[in-house]
Amino acid sequence: MVTAALGATNRLHFIARKGLMKSNPLVQPVIRAYSTVIDREHFGLADFRQMLDVVGRKRLVFIFPEGTTRHRVDAKGGAVYFASAAGKRILPINIRAVGPYPPKYPFQFPRVTVSIGAPIAVADLEGEADVRRSEKLRDMSERLMKRVDSV
Numbered sequence: 001m002v003t004a005a006l007g008a009t010n011r012l013h014f015i016a017r018k019g020l021m022k023s024n025p026l027v028q029p030v031i032r033a034y035s036t037v038i039d040r041e042h043f044g045l046a047d048f049r050q051m052l053d054v055v056g057r058k059r060l061v062f063i064f065p066e067g068t069t070r071h072r073v074d075a076k077g078g079a080v081y082f083a084s085a086a087g088k089r090i091l092p093i094n095i096r097a098v099g100p101y102p103p104k105y106p107f108q109f110p111r112v113t114v115s116i117g118a119p120i121a122v123a124d125l126e127g128e129a130d131v132r133r134s135e136k137l138r139d140m141s142e143r144l145m146k147r148v149d150s151v
Contacts, residue, residue, distance in 0.1 A: 002062065002093060005114040013058040015051065017067075040067060051078075055086040062093075065141055065148075075145045077137025084122040090144060092117040094151040117151035120144070 003012055016035035021028055031037065036054045038047040055061050063082070065075040083090050094117075099110030125140040 002095065002114055005093075005116060006060065010060055012060050012062050013054060014062045015054070015064075051082055052085060055082040055088060060091075061088075065144055075138075075141035077134065077141050080122060080125060080137055080140045080144060089119040089121050090125075091119050092144070092148040092151050094148050115151040117147060120147060 003010075006012065012034065014031075014035040016031050016037050017040040018037055019040075020031055020035075021037060036050060038050065061082075063079040065079040066073040067076050067078070079090065082088075094113075094115040096113045096115070097110035098113075100108045101110045103109045122140070125143045127136070127139050127143070131139070
C-alpha cells in the first residue's frame with residue numbers, strides 16, 4: 001500500500017525484525033529483497049551499525065516508530081535517532097486499517113487508507129534541551145507520533 005502511495009519509482013527499504021524470517025517461507029524472499037533484518041530483542045552493535053548504514057545509504061527507509069504494526073504501542077526512539085544520525089527528514093505516514101486486522105487469510109482483508117504528511121526535520125521535534133538523551137528521544141518520538149496521527 002505504501003509503495004503504491006509513494007510511487008513505483010521510489011523504492012522503499014524496510015526495517016524488519018528477525019522474527020519475520022520465521023514466518024511464511026513464501027514471504028522470506030520478499031523480506032530479504034526489500035528489507036534489512038535486525039534482531040530487535042537482542043539489538044547489538046552489529047544491528048546498530050547495520051541500521052546506520054542503511055539509513056545513510058538508502059533513499060527511503062520505512063521504520064515503524066512503535067517497532068510493530070500493532071495498535072496502541074508507545075513509540076520508541078530509534079526512528080528519530082537514526083534520522084538524526086543520518087541527517088534525514090522524517091516523512092510521516094499514517095496507515096489506517098478498517099476491518100479484520102491482522103488479515104484473516106485467505107480472503108478477509110481490511111480496507112486500508114494511507115495518508116502522507118509533509119516531511120519533518122528532526123530539529124522540529126525537539127523540546128526541552130535539559131533532559132537525558134533517552135527521555136529526549138522518547139519525547140521526540142511522542143511528538144512524531146502525534147504528527148503521524150494528525151495526517
